[in-house]
Amino acid sequence: xxxxxxxxxxxxxxxxxxxxxxxxxxxxxxxxxxxxxxxxxxxxxxxxxxxxxxxxxxxxxxxxxxxxxxxxxxxxxxxxxxxxxxxxxxxxxxxxxxxxxxxxxxxxxxxxxxxxxxxxxxxxxxxxxxxxxxxxxxxxxxxxxxxxxxxxxxxxxxxxxxxxxxxxxxxxxxxxxxxxxxxxxxxxxxxxxxxxxxxxxxxxxxxxxxxxxxxxxxxxxxxxx
Amino acid sequence: xxxxxxxxxxxxxxxxxxxxxxxxxxxxxxxxxxxxxxxxxxxxxxxxxxxxxxxxxxxxxxxxxxxxxxxxxxxxxxxxxxxxxxxxxxxxxxxxxxxxxxxxxxxxxxxxxxxxxxxxxxxxxxxxxxxxxxxxxxxxxxxxxxxxxxxxxxxxxxxxxxxxxxxxxxxxxxxxxxxxxxxxxxxxxxxxxxxxxxxxxxxxxxxxxxxxxxxxxxxxxxxxx
DNA sequence: AAATTTATTAACTCAATGTTAAATCTCTGT
DNA sequence: ACAGAGATTTAACATTGAGTTAATAAATTT
Numbered sequence: 001x002x003x004x005x006x007x008x009x010x011x012x013x014x015x016x017x018x019x020x021x022x023x024x025x026x027x028x029x030x031x032x033x034x035x036x037x038x039x040x041x042x043x044x045x046x047x048x049x050x051x052x053x054x055x056x057x058x059x060x061x062x063x064x065x066x067x068x069x070x071x072x073x074x075x076x077x078x079x080x081x082x083x084x085x086x087x088x089x090x091x092x093x094x095x096x097x098x099x100x101x102x103x104x105x106x107x108x109x110x111x112x113x114x115x116x117x118x119x120x121x122x123x124x125x126x127x128x129x130x131x132x133x134x135x136x137x138x139x140x141x142x143x144x145x146x147x148x149x150x151x152x153x154x155x156x157x158x159x160x161x162x163x164x165x166x167x168x169x170x171x172x173x174x175x176x177x178x179x180x181x182x183x184x185x186x187x188x189x190x191x192x193x194x195x196x197x198x199x200x201x202x203x204x205x206x207x208x209x210x211x212x213x214x215x216x217x218x219x220x221x222x223x224x225x
Numbered sequence: 226x227x228x229x230x231x232x233x234x235x236x237x238x239x240x241x242x243x244x245x246x247x248x249x250x251x252x253x254x255x256x257x258x259x260x261x262x263x264x265x266x267x268x269x270x271x272x273x274x275x276x277x278x279x280x281x282x283x284x285x286x287x288x289x290x291x292x293x294x295x296x297x298x299x300x301x302x303x304x305x306x307x308x309x310x311x312x313x314x315x316x317x318x319x320x321x322x323x324x325x326x327x328x329x330x331x332x333x334x335x336x337x338x339x340x341x342x343x344x345x346x347x348x349x350x351x352x353x354x355x356x357x358x359x360x361x362x363x364x365x366x367x368x369x370x371x372x373x374x375x376x377x378x379x380x381x382x383x384x385x386x387x388x389x390x391x392x393x394x395x396x397x398x399x400x401x402x403x404x405x406x407x408x409x410x411x412x413x414x415x416x417x418x419x420x421x422x423x424x425x426x427x428x429x430x431x432x433x434x435x436x437x438x439x440x441x442x443x444x445x446x447x448x449x450x
Numbered sequence: 451a452a453a454t455t456t457a458t459t460a461a462c463t464c465a466a467t468g469t470t471a472a473a474t475c476t477c478t479g480t
Numbered sequence: 481a482c483a484g485a486g487a488t489t490t491a492a493c494a495t496t497g498a499g500t501t502a503a504t505a506a507a508t509t510t
Contacts, residue, residue, distance in 0.1 A: 158487055173370040193490045218384035418501050
């Protein structure tokens with residue numbers, strides 16, 4: 001089983017990431033600061049370490065530096081986590097031996113898929129470029145460019161709209177309940193104003209075209225073509 | 226659990242692949258020729274069929290053609306297996322509805338990772354999605370997609386209709402009393418207007434076909450085929 | 451044939467969803 | 481830090497169709 005260690009000083013973030021990764025079948029350890037992180041990493045060598053950069057006592061860069069000197073962690077993937085406005089150069093992070101760089105806030109979907117992509121990439125085969133572009137019906141969905149094209153025509157979607165659309169598109173035909181959608185896109189069970197999803201669905205239908213998203217009354221929504 | 230059917234005329238290959246897939250936790254059936262393969266596929270619809278092309282009596286292409294005509298196997302992945310020097314066009318194989326093409330000889334690692342990749346590609350991840358799909362008579366009931374197919378033709382059911390149908394289908398032959406149906410589908414003992422179930426049964430018979438649901442007068446209803 | 455149970459049909463009801471606009475939040479550039 | 485733009489959420493109201501009911505017909509049992 002894949003072991004993941006998350007180090008972040010915000011308990012909320014820890015709980016949020018732990019919950020979502022465990023749901024995907026990963027074994028998750030958490031630490032509240034760099035020092036605790038190092039101790040836990042030593043006691044049970046993780047496959048992936050997710051390091052927040054800004055932390056009291058010992059920041060993420062420090063933890064990374066220490067780990068990268070220890071051959072014990074040669075096969076451990078390190079990824080950084082940081083708030084968008086903290087202006088740390090990704091280059092610096094990667095120079096220190098980090099493998100990836102994830103900016104907060106991040107939805108559970110994106111986070112787990114980044115983790116999975118890292119695992120795939122690191123374990124050799126399979127280019128991660130392949131699954132960044134989805135070709136379905138007369139649509140092209142480019143996850144990297146956050147762009148949908150319909151018959152060659154560009155359609156600009158907002159972030160939430162795009163993620164919601166991707167969720168539906170990735171399993172055509174599957175019916176997603178509102179609860180599922182909230183969990184996967186919003187990353188919370190707390191049900192926000194209960195017309196929120198409807199409004200996003202409406203915008204998607206307006207922008208992408210009305211034919212792709214179908215309502216299954218009493219259950220939820222699905223993508224179909 | 227993911228069910229794999231391997232069809233090859235060389236017992237050594239069968240044993241080799243079976244051993245390695247079972248070690249990975251798959252449920253493996255084998256067949257020594259195309260005809261046996263088809264029979265086994267019908268008796269227990271597999272998630273993946275691995276078909277050798279060169280076989281006596283009925284070759285892999287034939288088996289694929291027959292299977293692809295049967296909507297029962299709509300959710301079954303078919304992959305071909307052939308010796309490197311047999312110069313069959315991959316195009317031909319894929320045109321027939323095959324999903325992949327593996328050349329012998331193949332290492333266990335590569336083979337199982339190809340199988341896993343297929344599962345990932347075809348559905349979300351490699352785990353038990355298939356439990357969500359019931360294959361019975363000429364019907365396919367996909368719980369995730371909230372969809373019934375009869376001979377490949379989509380039948381859209383409303384929520385209650387679908388739940389009621391699933392209840393009956395999951396134990397073919399079992400007679401459900403109205404009280405039982407209320408408890409399990411409506412989740413209440415309070416009996417609503419006592420013609421409600423009849424009306425739902427009527428709609429099911431109208432949409433799915435009249436032959437599947439039988440009335441046991443004085444007791445209740447059952448699914449039979 | 452009377453009684454009981456189930457089938458059929460159509461009308462009705464209300465919760466779920468659609469729609470719109472305004473309020474609030476979040477980013478971006480200065 | 482601030483303003484403005486755009487994204488997201490909330491709230492209020494409209495619409496729809498699934499699910500229910502009710503009334504009547506047909507089937508089955510006694």
